[in-house]
Structure formats: C-alpha cells, structure tokens
Amino acid sequence: MTDVVTRFAPSPTGYLHIGGARTALFNWLYARHCGGRFLLRIEDTDRARSSEDAVRAIIDGLDWLGLNWDGEPIRQITRTDRHIEAASALLASGHAYRCYATPEELEEMRTKARAAGTRRLYDGLWRDRDPSEAPAGIDPVIRFRAPLEGATVIDDKVQGEVTVQNDGLDDIVLLRADGTPTYMLAVVVDDHDMGVTHVIRGDDHLNNAFRQVNLIAALGWDQPIYAHIPLIHGADGAKLSKRHGALGVEAYRDMGYLPETLRNYLVRLGWSHGDDETISTQQAIDWFDLDGIGRSPARLDLAKLDNLNGHYLNLADDSRLAALMAPGLAEHLGRELSATEEKRLMEALPDLKQRAKTLVELVENSIFYFTAGAPACDEKAAKLLTADAISMLGRLRDNLEGLQAWTAEALEKAVRQIAESEELKLGKVAQPLRAALTGRTVSPGVFDVMRVLGREETLRRLEISPPQQ
RNA sequence: GACCCCAUCGUCUAGCGGUUAGGACACGACCCUUUCAAGGUCGAGACACGGGUUCGAUUCCCGUUGGGGUCACCA
Numbered sequence: 149m150t151d152v153v154t155r156f157a158p159s160p161t162g163y164l165h166i167g168g169a170r171t172a173l174f175n176w177l178y179a180r181h182c183g184g185r186f187l188l189r190i191e192d193t194d195r196a197r198s199s200e201d202a203v204r205a206i207i208d209g210l211d212w213l214g215l216n217w218d219g220e221p222i223r224q225i226t227r228t229d230r231h232i233e234a235a236s237a238l239l240a241s242g243h244a245y246r247c248y249a250t251p252e253e254l255e256e257m258r259t260k261a262r263a264a265g266t267r268r269l270y271d272g273l274w275r276d277r278d279p280s281e282a283p284a285g286i287d288p289v290i291r292f293r294a295p296l297e298g299a300t301v302i303d304d305k306v307q308g309e310v311t312v313q314n315d316g317l318d319d320i321v322l323l324r325a326d327g328t329p330t331y332m333l334a335v336v337v338d339d340h341d342m343g344v345t346h347v348i349r350g351d352d353h354l355n356n357a358f359r360q361v362n363l364i365a366a367l368g369w370d371q372p373i374y375a376h377i378p379l380i381h382g383a384d385g386a387k388l389s390k391r392h393g394a395l396g397v398e399a400y401r402d403m404g405y406l407p408e409t410l411r412n413y414l415v416r417l418g419w420s421h422g423d424d425e426t427i428s429t430q431q432a433i434d435w436f437d438l439d440g441i442g443r444s445p446a447r448l449d450l451a452k453l454d455n456l457n458g459h460y461l462n463l464a465d466d467s468r469l470a471a472l473m474a475p476g477l478a479e480h481l482g483r484e485l486s487a488t489e490e491k492r493l494m495e496a497l498p499d500l501k502q503r504a505k506t507l508v509e510l511v512e513n514s515i516f517y518f519t520a521g522a523p524a525c526d527e528k529a530a531k532l533l534t535a536d537a538i539s540m541l542g543r544l545r546d547n548l549e550g551l552q553a554w555t556a557e558a559l560e561k562a563v564r565q566i567a568e569s570e571e572l573k574l575g576k577v578a579q580p581l582r583a584a585l586t587g588r589t590v591s592p593g594v595f596d597v598m599r600v601l602g603r604e605e606t607l608r609r610l611e612i613s614p615p616q617q
Numbered sequence: 618g619a620c621c622c623c624a625u626c627g628u629c630u631a632g633c634g635g636u637u638a639g640g641a642c643a644c645g646a647c648c649c650u651u652u653c654a655a656g657g658u659c660g661a662g663a664c665a666c667g668g669g670u671u672c673g674a675u676u677c678c679c680g681u682u683g684g685g686g687u688c689a690c691c692a
Contacts, residue, residue: 159692194691251690258688267619269688289690307622316620316688324690331692355621355687378623378685385684413629416641420630423640442623442630445685449628452642462655503654513653563651578651590653 152184153345159191160202163396164209167380170414175348176215177436187342188217192225193334209397213407224334231329234337235290235322243366244322246288247274267316290323292363300358305375305438312358320359336363344372351376375438378445404506409457417446454505461504466497476511481518489518495600499592516586522609523587537580538612540570545610554603556595585609
C-alpha cells in the first residue's frame, strides 16, 4: 500500500499518557510499515485548556519513545481561517445554518429529550427558521444540518461495520458564537487538508466518527479509513486513571523503563502476531497491521512490563546503560563517578544488568561498588558477620593478599581453599564474604564482585574489626 | 437512561466449525547454584450464561448478564 498518511492528534491539556502513547505508536507503526507518512497535529483549539507545557511534554514523550513524525507539527489554532472558510462553504451550500438558541433553551431541549427518550437532543429549533426571525444582539453558532433519516455506516478496520440511525445524530456545532471552530469541524478539515488516509484513534471517538462522516460527505470529500482501537483499562478493569498508571510516559522513564520496553509492551497490548512476545521495533514495523488489532479493551499489567524491561535491560549496550544510570548514581552518591569508578561500573554492568528489572533497581544494586570502603551492612548482612565469620574472613584476607593473579578463577580457588581448610561449606564462606564486600545478602557472584572491586578495594573491605561487646 | 462497542486461564493473548483449547507474564514445585537473578523441567489455571443454526460449536446468529465508551458553543 502506498501513500498512507496517519496522524497523532493529541490535545495539549496534559502529558502524553500511556493510552495516547499507544495510539501514537499504532499510527507510527502503520505508517512506517506501509512506507507512508506519520504526522503530528496539536489540537489546541480549546485555548483555555491548552498549554505550552503540555505541548512540550507531548513532544518530549514522543521523542523519548522514538516515535518520529514527518514534517513539522501542525498547530490547529493556526488553521482557524481555513476552518471558518469550510463552515462558510457549508452555510452557502445549505448544509449548515445559524442557531440562536440560548444555553437555557438548549438545556431545556436536552432534559425534555431525555425524559421523552428521544435520541436527538437538539430539537431543530433554528434548523428551518427564517433568518429574519433572528433575535437582535445574539451571536449565533453555526450548526451542521445532519441527515434526519436513514443510517450512517462506518466500515471500521477494527470494529467492523458499525451502523447508527441518523435520528440519533445531532446537529453539531461547527463554529462557536465567538466564531471559533469546534473540534468536530477542525478534525475533518485538517485530516482532509493533511491528506490523512487512515484515522487510527481511541474508540472513544467512534461515536464522533458518524458525525464526522456526514460532515465529510457534505463537504464533498473522501472518507478516510477508520480504525478505532479499544481503550486501555486499569488492572481492575475500570477506566484508566492516574492511580492505574495513566501516567505520562516520562513517569515510566523515571521509574526506570526503557523506551524499547514500552514500545514492545504497548504494541502487544491489543495487537498480536501469533505467539510472539518479545518483538523488536523493526519486527513491529515489519509485522504491524490493522487486522491484528483486537476488539476488546486490555488491562495494564505492570508485572509483565517489568519482565520485558528486564529483557531489554539485559540486551542494552553497557555504555548506554552507564549513561542512563549517571543521574541516579550521582543522586545516591552525592557526587559524580570518577574515571576509575566508571571503568569499574562498565566491568560490573554485565553482572548487574541481568538481575535488574528497572534502571532504578540497577542503580541501587550498583551503589556498593562505589562506597568508600566497606558499605554499611543491612540487617541480614550484619547477622552473617559473626565473630567467627570475621576471623575466618581475616584468614581469607591473608591468603588473598598473596594471590598472584586477581581473576575470578583464582579468587574462587582461594575461597574454596579456605572453606576446605576451615571445614566449611562454600556458602558459609561466600555469604559472610558477600556481606563484608557489599553490605548485602544479595549481589552478583562474589568472585565477580571481588574481581571488579580489585585487589586493593577488596582487601580494604575485608579489614573488619570484630563487633564490640 | 439512550445509543454504540466488547466478552478464551488472575493478566496479555493464539484460535478464524472438528485442537489433549496453544504461548507469554504472574504463581507453585524441582533442577542448576556461594546469594539473587537468569536458564531448564514440570504443575495448577480459561472458552460468562441461556437459546438456536449445524452431524458437530470456543468459533456463526439471537437473547441475558457483566464490563466499557459516547451523549457540550471539550477534544
């Protein structure tokens, strides 16, 4: 398929949340899959609710996720004249009319309609009235003259054929009383002018699509292909809220997730390619299609996100991880890493990264490499350092001091010798050793820890004075 | 309330009339093992319910129930 144009059209009223990120991802993947274009449009026609901070947050979020758009982002607000022009054309062709109804009148219509069970909320008060009846001093809105009879059908790529009776479609407002365009008009005009061929968006817009389709027909334009994707739900199945993780993508970044993790996780949420689970971005581009999108809403599962992140952390390049860890390390240590420490980190990373689920965890697990001398023991580790253990470690230290080659193999041999001569199981030596070296009961293999720490630092950490009392 | 959408293990899902209903995460056990991970083996775990259609329904149709979305001069 050629000439595919998709778009992501967020309204800048907040950060780029996880649901929006997935919508953007699907649009991006489809465009890239088809060799088409992926456009970004900022829907800022509601000037009171829009903010530049939000625009920034959305763009940063997309950047971080690696979802690059083609061309410059379009600001909807800059296209107002064009929207008004379209509304005027509709007015001229008789597809739209001026409505002078007051808010009170509209409210009355609605309550009446709801009580009567009528589907149409606007009763057509000004639909066919003569303009001469227009009250003075009231600025009218421009309403679309929606079809009263028949049905509107959308052949949605995800939802299938969806039909709605036209008597349930209201005469939507195109231009507000102050002359500014509404979202309903703006999307239709902008999607057309931008040459959008595929509208992939949340299914909360499905109901809007029927109104838009009629508007498009009145304008004499071609309909885009629609794909309304189910919304993401929270772990309890309810609508996604902040509590559930409807956080900005930057929150996921701060929690230590990698962008490739999010891409993989999000594409698998509601889309599948057989039994494939770990899907690289390139594979996602190769495989993505609208047919693979499921029709039922999916719930967010952080445990699976953790698992995937562990996978991508393990795959990640060490120097990249080191750079990503730098701010966190600096925060923990209150200083930057020295050149030797950086080297040490690079040596430790292969051992470290296979046991972490997030970057945050990775940082926490690596701190002990950079403390001055032996790190403070946590409770469990302290228990291992009994008087017996400490004197044993002293003897081990003496042996280590004379060691020729400081390699993991040689170190293991030395430790095993001590265990043997003291008639201890290896664990009885290794665990106190780990406690002394790392301050914890959990760490990478002790021999690797010693290797990375180096002779000097290792011996320094083994100079333990027996506990007082 | 009206309209629209949805329904397979706890979760994400495969399935597109005939399968021992498959995989992944999480969970349990075991193996490996100096700890923790990783890895390996095994295990438990699902077609919401009721009618049809059909020789045969997880699969097609209808209804029920449950969940979700939308009903603005917001987007």
